[in-house]
Amino acid sequence: MRLEYFEMIDRITAVDDNTLTAECTVPAAEGNPVFTGHLPSFPLMPGVLLIETMAQASGWLLLHRLNFTRMPLLASVKEAKLRSFVLPEASLEVHATLVHDGSGYAVTTGRITSAGKKVCEVELTLRALPFPTPELAAMVRGRARALGMAVAEPA
């Protein structure tokens, strides 16, 4: 994870049409600006960034389903439950599951576990919009490859 760059996912380990599993490791606290503020003398992974991590896993799942033709963007967050603290250097497994594939939107659930224990879960709605720029589309495809996804070149 590179929290200050919003790069929350380190590696995608499995993906099919309905589910995605990914891994990430929370960075060390020392010298990390996020942990400087959250929290002073008690570094703790912010809950909003855990939600962002689950949203990004859902986004990669939808990109896979859409063959990278559209950009999923977070539209709503429901039923978020943050069950336990996440400390620096924790290893996380992130799961995204498709709940409903709608017209121009999708509903997913996200879940994070650490050492086999539930950390958090959420229900998310993402809109799927045309890529605003070709540069972003290319960057997203490149990032997907770096994370371990198979990405075909656009026709």
Added chain:
Amino acid sequence: MASAFDRIADLIAETSDVPREKITPDSHVIDDLGIDSLDFLDIVFAIDKEFGIKVPVEAWTQEVNAGRAPAENFFVMKNLAIRVEELVAAKQAPSV
């Protein structure tokens, strides 16, 4: 079984802050009921689940934006109910 209109009106009342009694067949979902695009996504999700269909909101929006159909065709409650009934019927029709 309640009519499509009643089921959709119930879903809107449950999903948004709009009182059920305010929702009439002539209500425009956006102009009269004040549903914004995010709330409408929730309502579409509820309709999709309730009726087992996929409401083609994007195609409808494209038709309206291209001037091929008035917004009322899709977003006035009585017409929305008809569109949903058509989608249900199309789903139930045997494929050839």
